[in-house]
Amino acid sequence: MSAASAKSSRDVLLRIHRDAQEYLRNQFAISWGPRYLASRGFTEVITQTWAIGYAPGNGTALFNHLCAKGHTVEQLQDAGLVVITRTGRPIDRFRDRITAPVLDEDGHIVAFIGRASPAAPPSTPKYLNSPNSDLYRKHEILFGLAQAESRLAVGAQPVLVEGLWDAIAVSTDYRFAGLAPCGTALTAHHVDAxxxxxxxxDLGVIAAFDSDPAGHRAMLSAYEKLTSVTDHTYAVRLPPGRDPADLLQIGGPDYVANALDGLSHLADFVVDAVLDQAATAPDGYRPLDHAEGRLHALRASTAVLIGKPAADVHRQIRRIAERLGETVPTVMAAYVDNPRREIDLASTGLPTSRQALLRSFDRTAATDDRRALSARPRSPDLAPSR
Incomplete structure (x- = not known):
């Protein structure tokens, strides 16, 4: 396909998404969406700001509207808004769902996320994303990033969350910008974007994923990727079983903001999760009471520090020593000799010899981590937005 043809095709798909969004927005007010979202703490101002819409449930409402606008079945398939049934009948991909537009870096609508009705059968997927297309590659686009451009420009803190409602809940305070890799795991493309x-x-990133095994895995993945772009990574320890959208429903924007202000180091969260897993076994067996279990815990916890910022390595080696009842030199040796270490220590800013590394730990023993957290960069130009 020539460059001119590719641009023409892209322009058609963008126009389809704009036409779809106009229709979905008009349908929202007469749907169950406003009442449901109000019960979750999302005000009318919020739904308008985020251009929330509604896809009717009759199966062809959006299809019929877009066809009347002159779009063909093939174009609507390419846009990911129509699917063809086994009988050859075109139907809407999104049916009886609240919708939110997904924007690319230029602010164009390239996809939608749909949330099913609370009354939907249990077999119905709660969330449905547009499929990958010429416009939309979900592993590259963070939901909320385009909407947050103005606040990020003046220093709002990026906060990575799991879903779109979490991103919107976080963004109710103008000091924060909620971002979600909806429908997929956080990727290097997301981080680069x-x-x-x-x-x-300089500013750093906060991770606020759910407090469950999937959330813990997301935290570890985020730490692995975020340290390629910043040495300042933070975590929010959410209440068990709660996410930022739950906090908005419980206590409003102030409750969400208070939770986001209660930060710890992301490396703390990751190392604690690894050590907790290493200490867990069925039938009452206590791995850390045995030499092989302790060796596994040492290797697993120091492995996540390979190639990470020097400040994180310093802090976590001390924390691992405290949690396992080991000496700092023992944990340091496990780090230096870890089988997964494939990089030169010098690339992390750490000394290259074990002896010099130990001396460097001694010099940083008095670091006040609470002061380091409270001094994280924040723009004085930002004011809360309610």
Whole structure:
């Protein structure tokens, strides 16, 4: 396909998404959406700001509307808004769902996320995303990033969350910008996109994923990727079983903001999760009471520090020593000799010899981590937005 043809095709798909969004927005007010979202703490101002819409449930409402606008079945399939049944009948991909538009870095609508009705059968997927297309590659686009451009430009803190309602809940305070890799795990493409739009190297990033095994895995994945663009990574320990959208429903924007202000180091969260897993076994067996279990815990916890910022390595080696009842030299040796270490220590800013590394730990023993957290960069220009 020539460049001119590709641009023409892209322009058609963008126009389809604009036409779809106009229709979905008009349908929202007469749906169950406003009442449901109000019960979750999302005000009319919020739903208008985020352009929330509604896809009717009769199966062809959006299809019929877009066809009347002159779009063909093939174009609507390419846009990911129509699917063809086994009988050859075109139907809407999104049916009886609240919708939110997904924007690319230029602010164009390239996809939608749909939330099913609370009354839907249990077999119905709660969330449905547009499929990958020529416009939309979900592993590259963070939901909320385009909407947050103005606040990120003046220093709002990026906050990575799991879903779109969490991103919107976080963004009710103007000091924060909620971002979600909806429908997929956080990728290096997501992190690169964030780094292009926000001064994350100096400002840092907060991770606020759910407090469940999937959330713990997301935290570990986020730490692995975020340290490529910043040395300042933070975590919010959410109440068990709660996410930012739950906090908004319980206590409003102030409750969400208070939770986000209660930060710890993301490396703390990751190392604690690894050690907790290493200490867990069925039938009452206590792995850390045995030499092989302790060796596994040492290797697993130091492995997540390979190639990470020097400040994180210093802090976590001390924390691992405290949690396992080991000496700092023992944990340091496990780090230096870890089988997964594939990089030169010098690339992390750490000394290259074990002896010099130990001396460097001694010099940083008095670090006040609470002061380091409270002094994280924040823009004085920002004011809360309610």
């Amino acid at each position: 964030l780094a292009r739009r926000a001064p994350v190297r």
